[in-house]
Amino acid sequence: MTSTIDPERIRTLGNGEPDPGARFVLYWMQASQRAEHNPALEFAVQRANETGCPLVVVMVVMPDDPDASVRHLAFAVGGMQRTVRALSRRGIRSCVRVGAPADIVAELAADAVELVVDRGYLRHQRAWYRELPRRVPLRITQVEGDVVVPIDLVSDEVEYAARTIRPKIERHLDRFLVDLHTTAIEDRTTPEGTTSDVDLDTMDGASSIAEWLVDLGVPSDPGPVDGFTPGTSAARSTLRRLLERLDTYHEDRNRFADPDSTSSLSPYLHFGQISPVAVATAVRRRGGEGADAFIDELVVRRELAMNFVARHPEYDSYSALPAWARESLDEHRDDEREHVYTAAELEAGRTHDEIWNEAMRRVREEGWIHNQLRMYWGKQIVRWTNTPEHAHRTLLRLNNRHFLDGRDPNSYANVGWCFGLHDQGFAERDVIGKLRPFTTAALDRKDDIDEWRER
Ligand SMILES: Cc1cc2nc3c(=O)[nH]c(=O)nc-3n(C[C@H](O)[C@H](O)[C@H](O)COP(=O)(O)OP(=O)(O)OC[C@H]3O[C@@H](n4cnc5c(N)ncnc54)[C@H](O)[C@@H]3O)c2cc1C
Incomplete structure (x- = not known):
């Protein structure tokens, strides 16, 4: 066990002196939504103990979270509910607020000694970390806890493929696959002015988290899914x-008809409810x-x-795809398509391909x-749309x-x-040009399609 957090995980975003009356260390828990194996949380606890203050952990429910619906936010808030309890068991005060994160954090930080944040890589997350130092004149420390190897240590350029980044990551694995020791908080008092907007156990009297979110204006469609219980215990x-x-x-990992052929950890990793370091360390210990x-x-x-989203400024655009792929798709722009569907027909699963329709139904209803x-589902959209740009927008x-x-x-x-990123060119075909094809026959070779449909 180690109590030190590798210095490569830590960046200083801001410097400044707190007001004389400052009362607590503030940690904005955003990307790492968990009370264990969270280096930003442990760092914040250590700073609270060193400064002789209590710690307040703020979590923000953002009703206009980009592209989010009740499906995503009910899972996120379900996780927060459990994290609040886990923090409380550690004697750490948490505060759940609703609104625009930077406003909420800046307001609470007015009474704080210093601010700790974790790290996400999407555009809106990076914008928060740029904005906070302008609004919070305190020491601000960012601790990166949702990758195994800190991204700045790995590479400062857009990596070409898995084979180019693999050696840059693997050389650091021994250093970063280490356990994280939990530090006990010393001051367990509750600072004034840090109450939550909502008690997540009662949800303002709403009958469910989903109902509460809809009342806040979160889009109700697509609705919550049943297949995943939120929170760190379920992730464990x-x-x-x-x-x-x-x-x-x-x-077994390609056997798509077997629900246990892969881990199903992706939602927990996405919402930061489990640490990739904790997962990789447990897995590596088994070996093989x-x-x-x-x-x-x-x-x-x-x-x-x-690496892709952090380093490529247009990661969500067609222009971010490799030049060879765009050129090849351009050459086949006018090829006759056997089938062309609108975005609405695709979303409704109304195509000639029953396997694809069934996959789309499960995407809609089960969210996973x-x-x-996913490869089969994504690759067909490239073939069935009028232009590659429209295909990219629709699939995303x-x-x-x-x-x-x-x-x-x-x-x-x-x-x-699906459009050639991190991949190589293949023999040229109609419509998809040099993109890697993924046919029904290829899917059939991986597992029994009928067995999957029956399940
Ligand atoms: C068209 C398409 C869309 C996808 N969209 C998403 C998405 O929105 N969110 C998402 O998390 N994954 C996405 N993936 C990647 C992959 O399909 C999922 O991460 C994986 O299926 C999740 O299942 P699992 O946790 O059981 O994976 P496991 O096989 O158990 O893998 C463990 C973890 O490794 C990571 N991982 C696995 N495969 C990949 C991969 N190809 N690329 C990057 N990381 C990977 C994931 O974090 C995953 O949870 C997509 C793949 C395709 C082809």
Whole structure:
């Protein structure tokens, strides 16, 4: 166990002296929504103990979170509910507020000694970290806890593919796959002026989190999904199930008809409800081919996506796709399409392809499908739309609107992958040019399609 947080995880965003009456250390818990294996939280506890103050952890429910609906926010708030309880068991005060994060954090920070934040990589998250130092004249420390290897240490350029980033990540694994020691908070008092806008146990009398969110103006469609219980305990159980069958992960991971062939950890990772370091450390301890294959997905592939969104200013645009892919798609722009569907027809799952329609139905209703099905689902949209630009916009929108793990760096990188990102050219075909094809026959080779449909 180590209580030190690697200095590469820590950046100073701002410097300034607190007002003489400042009363607490403030941690804005945003990307790392958990009370354990959270280096930003442990750093904030240590700073509170060093300054002789209590700690306040603020979590913000943002009704206009970009692209979010009740599907996403009910899961996020369900996780917060459990994190508030877990923090309370550690004697740490939390404060849940509703509104615009930077306003809320700046207001609370007026009474704080210093501010600690965690780190996300999407455009709106980066904008917060740029804005806060202008509004909060305090020492502001950012602690990066949702990647294994801090992204600035890995690479300052847009990486070409998994094979180029892999050695840059792997050389640091021993250093960053370490346990994080929990520090006890010393001052357990509750500072004035830090009450929550809502008691998450009673939800202002609403019958459910979803109802409460809709009352706040969060879009009700798509609605919540049943398949995933939010929170760190559920994430830990999901990890335990993975560890039981880890030895065969490398052989089974493409078997899309088997719901247990992969971990199903992606929603928990997306909302920061489990630490990728804790997952990778537990997996690595087991060792073996299954563990190696899993770490390649969790660390190399996932952190390649972080690299893409952090380093490419237009990560959500068609223009971010590799030049060879855009050129090839351009050459096939006027090819006759066998089928062309509107975005609405695609979303409703009204195509000639029953397998695709069934995948789309599950995306709509369950908010999650297996990786092989995501590949099939995404690749067909490229073939069935009028222009590649429209295909890219449509796929990204459907992905982020419906997947519980959508709106993630992985969303942008993997939608991009359907258009050649992080991939190589293949033999030229109509419409898709040199993009990697993914046919029904290819899907059929991975697993039994009928078995999947019956399930
Ligand atoms: C068209 C398309 C869209 C996708 N959209 C998303 C999305 O919105 N959000 C999302 O998290 N993933 C997305 N993926 C990547 C991948 O399909 C999911 O991460 C994975 O299926 C999640 O299931 P799991 O947790 O059981 O994965 P496991 O196989 O158990 O892998 C463990 C973890 O490794 C990471 N991982 C696995 N595969 C990939 C990959 N190809 N790229 C990056 N990281 C990976 C994920 O964090 C995953 O939770 C998409 C893939 C495609 C082809």
